Amino acid sequence: MSDQPKMSAATKELLKKVRMMVPPMLEKFHKGQLGRVAVIGGSENYTGAPYFSAMASARLGADLSHVICTPPAANVIKTYSPNLMVHPIMREIGEVPASHEPASELASPIIAMLSNLHTVVIGPGLGRDKLMQATVAAVIKAAREHNTPLVLDADALWLIQNQPDLIHGYKECVLTPNVVEFGRLAKAVGIGEDEMPDTGEAGCKKVAAALGGVLILRKGPVDWISDGSISVKCEQEGGRKRSGGQGDTLTGSIGTLLAYRRLYLEGLWGG
Ligand SMILES: NC(=O)C1=CN([C@@H]2O[C@H](COP(=O)(O)OP(=O)(O)OC[C@H]3O[C@@H](n4cnc5c(N)ncnc54)[C@H](OP(=O)(O)O)[C@@H]3O)[C@@H](O)[C@H]2O)[C@@H](O)CC1
Ligand SMILES: Nc1ncnc2c1ncn2[C@@H]1O[C@H](COP(=O)(O)OP(=O)(O)OP(=O)(O)O)[C@@H](O)[C@H]1O
Numbered sequence: 001m002s003d004q005p006k007m008s009a010a011t012k013e014l015l016k017k018v019r020m021m022v023p024p025m026l027e028k029f030h031k032g033q034l035g036r037v038a039v040i041g042g043s044e045n046y047t048g049a050p051y052f053s054a055m056a057s058a059r060l061g062a063d064l065s066h067v068i069c070t071p072p073a074a075n076v077i078k079t080y081s082p083n084l085m086v087h088p089i090m091r092e093i094g095e096v097p098a099s100h101e102p103a104s105e106l107a108s109p110i111i112a113m114l115s116n117l118h119t120v121v122i123g124p125g126l127g128r129d130k131l132m133q134a135t136v137a138a139v140i141k142a143a144r145e146h147n148t149p150l151v152l153d154a155d156a157l158w159l160i161q162n163q164p165d166l167i168h169g170y171k172e173c174v175l176t177p178n179v180v181e182f183g184r185l186a187k188a189v190g191i192g193e194d195e196m197p198d199t200g201e202a203g204c205k206k207v208a209a210a211l212g213g214v215l216i217l218r219k220g221p222v223d224w225i226s227d228g229s230i231s232v233k234c235e236q237e238g239g240r241k242r243s244g245g246q247g248d249t250l251t252g253s254i255g256t257l258l259a260y261r262r263l264y265l266e267g268l269w270g271g
Contacts, residue, residue: 011236021260022061023269033268035062035259038113039121039252040136041154042069043092046125047076049154052245053124054084056252062259065252066117068110070095070132073125092129103134110135111142118259119149123156124248133159140166147172149258153251157181161188169212171227174258176217176251182207185216200224201231217254219247 007015023034037057042050050067058065066085067077074088089109096102114120120143122136137159143150149172152160157177160167161184167173177185183193186203189210201224208216209228218224223234264270 006237008235010232011234014232014234018257021257021264023260023263026269032063034263035119035256036064036066036117037062037119037121037252037255037259038066038068038117039124039255040068040090040110040139041122041124041126041156042067042073042077042090043125043127043129043132044070044072046127047073047080048245049125049248051077051080051084052248053121053252053255055081056249057121057256058083058252060253060256062118062256066113068113069125090135091131092127093131096131101131101134103131104138106131106135107138107142110139114139114143114146114148117148118262119151119255121151121153121251121255123152123154124251126155128155128158133162137163137166144170144172149262150174151176151251151254151258153177153247154181157185161185164188164211167211167214169214171213171215173214174217174254175211175214176219176247176254178219178247182216182218185211201226201233205229205231217250219250 039050039054050069054065054067065083066087068087068089069077070090070092071088074086078086089106091106126132126136136156151174153176157175186207189207191206191210204216204218204224205226205228208214208226213228215227225232
C-alpha cells in the first residue's frame, strides 16, 4: 500500500502553481535575496504565535526572518531560536506614559524597515491593545504606499473588521481568517449570514469582492481562497489535531511564498 497522501486533481494543480514560485538555488545569490520576511505581533500574553509564524517562514526557505514585537515578548522569543531577528519596537498601552500614545512614533522605525522587506505578516499574537492596533494601522498605510505584500491574520483581522478601508482594494494583501474571524469580517462589510448561505466558495468570493479584491484564504475543513473573481480550494486532508498555532504557521509560509512571487516578478531568476 502506498504511503503517499491521497491528493485530488485540484490540489495537484494548485501545487503545480506554487512550484512555479519556488526559486532555483543559483550560485550567484547572496544572503537575503531569497526572502526577507517580517512578522509583526507578539505581546505579553502571546509569544508563541509570532515564533510559529516567523519560524515557518524561515523553514520554508526565507533567507531572513524578523519578529517585531514588545520588549517582554522579545526577551522570550529570542530564547526560542537564534534563527530569528527580534526587534522590541512595539508597545502595549501600559508600557508608555499615560499622557502619550505615540503610535506614529512607534510605527516609524518599522516603516523604515519596509524598503528592506519582501513581505510583512501582521497579527500573530498582536493582541487587541489600542496602541498595538494603532501602530500596525500606521504600518499598513505605509506598506500600501511601498506596495509591500501583506499577510493579515488573528488580531490584525480584528483591526480590519473595525477599519476595512485600511486594506480595501489593496491587491497585495492576503487575509487568512479562521471560521470565526471570517464571520466577523463578513458582518463588518455588511454581509449577514442570511446573505451567505454558503460559507464555502460563494461566501469567500463575496467578502473578498466587498473588500475590493483583496485575497481571502478562509480556513476550515476546506480552505477556500478568492480575490472576489477567481477562487480555488485546498481540500487536502491534514492531521486531525486542531492545536493552536497551525494558522500562525500558515501565515509565515504564505509570507515566504509571497516573497518568492515578488522576487520572480522582479526577474531575480528565469527569462
Ligand atoms: N501559542 C500562542 O502564542 C498562540 C497564540 N495565538 C494568538 O491568540 C490570540 C487570539 O487568538 P484566538 O485564536 O484565541 O482568537 P479567536 O480567533 O477570536 O478565537 C476565539 C474563540 O473563537 C472560537 N473559535 C476559534 N476558531 C474556531 C473554529 N475554527 N471553529 C469554531 N470556533 C472557533 C473559539 O471559541 P469556543 O471554542 O470557546 O467557542 C475560540 O476560543 C491571537 O493573537 C493569536 O495569534 C493563537 O495564534 C494560538 C497560538
Ligand atoms: N474543521 C477543520 N477540519 C480540517 N482542517 C481544518 C479545520 N479547521 C481548520 N483546519 C485547517 O487548519 C489550518 C489552521 O486553521 P485554524 O482554523 O486552526 O486557524 P487559526 O484559528 O487562525 O489558528 P491559530 O491557532 O494559529 O490562531 C487551516 O489551514 C485549515 O486547513
